[in-house]
Amino acid sequence: xxxxxxxxxxxxxxxxxxxxxxxHTDHVTLAYWDIKSGSILPEHSHVNEQISHILEGRFxxxxxxxxxxxxxxxxxxxxxxxxxSAKALTDCKALDVFYPARDDYRSVG
Amino acid sequence: xxxxxxxxxxxxxxxxxxxxxxxHTDHVTLAYWDIKSGSILPEHSHVNEQISHILEGRFxxxxxxxxxxxxxxxxxxxxxxxxxSAKALTDCKALDVFYPARDDYRSVG
Numbered sequence: 645x646x647x648x649x650x651x652x653x654x655x656x657x658x659x660x661x662x663x664x665x666x667x668h669t670d671h672v673t674l675a676y677w678d679i680k681s682g683s684i685l686p687e688h689s690h691v692n693e694q695i696s697h698i699l700e701g702r703f704x705x706x707x708x709x710x711x712x713x714x715x716x717x718x719x720x721x722x723x724x725x726x727x728x729s730a731k732a733l734t735d736c737k738a739l740d741v742f743y744p745a746r747d748d749y750r751s752v753g
Numbered sequence: 754x755x756x757x758x759x760x761x762x763x764x765x766x767x768x769x770x771x772x773x774x775x776x777h778t779d780h781v782t783l784a785y786w787d788i789k790s791g792s793i794l795p796e797h798s799h800v801n802e803q804i805s806h807i808l809e810g811r812f813x814x815x816x817x818x819x820x821x822x823x824x825x826x827x828x829x830x831x832x833x834x835x836x837x838s839a840k841a842l843t844d845c846k847a848l849d850v851f852y853p854a855r856d857d858y859r860s861v862g
Contacts (some may be wrong), residue, residue, distance in 0.1 A: 646819065648826065648827065718758055739848075743780045
């Protein structure tokens with residue numbers, strides 16, 4: 645079944661205020677996030693390279709010490725092992741691509 | 754420079770009516786498409802696995818003989834080597850994730 649309705653996917657609050665829905669292939673994870681205003685993603689890093697795209701809202705994103713306010717139309721590339729953190733300045737919708745797939749999220753759906 | 758404004762990326766008409774902008778990492782390509790109503794993507798396949806997400810519009814997508822009308826909120830997974838084709842029923846905006854990266858698109862930007 646190659647077609648999926650996003651709203652039918654189970655969601656999980658991975659970090660307080662960050663509700664995620666996930667599509668996994670063998671190699672890639674596509675994550676859809678509903679993020680509550682004021683939510684904070686503490687600094688972390690992971691082996692996965694990541695492309696982050698804000699669809700709605702204002703999101704303060706710091707990658708290896710460089711901070712920008714990211715809004716619709718802006719995309720950030722987070723290399724493997726790069727430290728990053730974030731704060732949602734408003735309610736946000738965002739989309740992340742991870743390679744390799746986030747096997748730690750596979751249990752969600 | 755991890756942050757990119759999508760509108761600043763060069764675009765290229767890859768197939769008639771399909772204007773693409775591309776973000777490449779070592780392993781993944783994220784493609785943003787502006788598609789004109791009536792444009793046709795002839796049946797093809799490629800080694801890259803693909804996740805397609807329609808952001809706006811109505812898009813008729815056929816994957817290995819299964820056809821669905823895809824609109825905002827629907828996502829399709831196209832396995833490596835799977836035959837697929839499409840027709841834009843309206844103007845559309847869409848986003849594709851490819852793994853491995855589409856090296857054939859790297860010359861665009």
